[in-house]
Amino acid sequence: MSQTIQASAISLKLLEEKFGIQENIDPQFFGEWQNGLPEIDAWEKQGLDRLKTGFLDLIKDPPLKENLVRMTVLYPLLFIAGFYLSPLQVKPEQAVNIVIEDEDGTIIEGRIDVLVLKNEFWILVIESKRASISLEEEISQLLSYMLANPQSDKPTFGMITNGGYFMFAKLVKAENPQYALSETFVLRNQGDLDQVLRILKRLAQF
Numbered sequence: 562m563s564q565t566i567q568a569s570a571i572s573l574k575l576l577e578e579k580f581g582i583q584e585n586i587d588p589q590f591f592g593e594w595q596n597g598l599p600e601i602d603a604w605e606k607q608g609l610d611r612l613k614t615g616f617l618d619l620i621k622d623p624p625l626k627e628n629l630v631r632m633t634v635l636y637p638l639l640f641i642a643g644f645y646l647s648p649l650q651v652k653p654e655q656a657v658n659i660v661i662e663d664e665d666g667t668i669i670e671g672r673i674d675v676l677v678l679k680n681e682f683w684i685l686v687i688e689s690k691r692a693s694i695s696l697e698e699e700i701s702q703l704l705s706y707m708l709a710n711p712q713s714d715k716p717t718f719g720m721i722t723n724g725g726y727f728m729f730a731k732l733v734k735a736e737n738p739q740y741a742l743s744e745t746f747v748l749r750n751q752g753d754l755d756q757v758l759r760i761l762k763r764l765a766q767f
Contacts, residue, residue, distance in 0.1 A: 564667055565667075565669075566669050568659075568670065568702050571669055571701050571705050572701055575701075576701055576705060579667065580738055581737050582708070582732075582740060583739055583740075584740055587741075590733075590741050591729075591730075591743065593718070593731065593760075593763055593764065594731075594743040594760050594763075597763060598760060598763050599759060599763060599766075600759070605641050608637070608640075608641040609638075609755060609758060612633070612634060612638065612754070613748055613754055615633055616633055616725070616748060617749070619633055620692060625691060625724060626691050627689055627690055627691045630689050630692060630722070630723060631675075631689050633724070634689075634722065634724045635687065635722060638758065639651060642758055642761040642765060644677055644761070644765060648679055649677060649678070649679050649684070651676075651677055652675070652677075653674065653675055653676075654673070655672065655673040655676045656670070656672050656673075657671060657709040659708055659709050671702070671706065673687070673709075674687055674688050674689045675687035675689070679767070682715060683712060685719065685761075685764055686703065686706050686707050686720075687719070687721070688702060688703045688706065688720075689721075689722055689723070689724075690721070692723050694723050695723075696722075700721070700728075703721045703730055706719070707719050707730065707740075710734070716732065716733045717731070717732045717733075717734075718730065718731055718764050719731075720761075725747065725748045726746065726747055726748070727748070727753075727757045728744075728745050729760055729764075730742050730743070743760070
């Protein structure tokens, strides 16, 4: 008998058992977050400074809920990075289902916070959380959404953020799915938000 699991409740262990997903620690596997990053201009830098100032002001009066994180950090960041310009398409709140082909027919379902498409191909899957949530706890949810990419011959990139912290992921499905994670970027750290924008601009080139 089939069972349905919410993506928000999925564990990394279950993804490993059901999909055979494994972490690839070879730096060359996910070099996109470090190599060939474009520069940012004065206008982009000014926008990042205003974004940072606004977030740090809001965080003084918690709680900072998920929707507010999207409004104050995620959506402005995507705007600055040029994600609202053709041929890129930003699709908020996309429902996804992943059917595991095993004896119990497990279904993982959930809603992607933001999906970025380029000519109908998945470019970036984004998951946002409220400020008090640890990113480490939500990696499995992001990976489960990335596994739903119908273009299995192309890598899928992901980003997860709670406003103050950012992490990127890369998934290659193939026969044995592999993923890798970037380091964690901290909004308060000097230069980290600049690096987040540069990585987003790099991924947009795909």
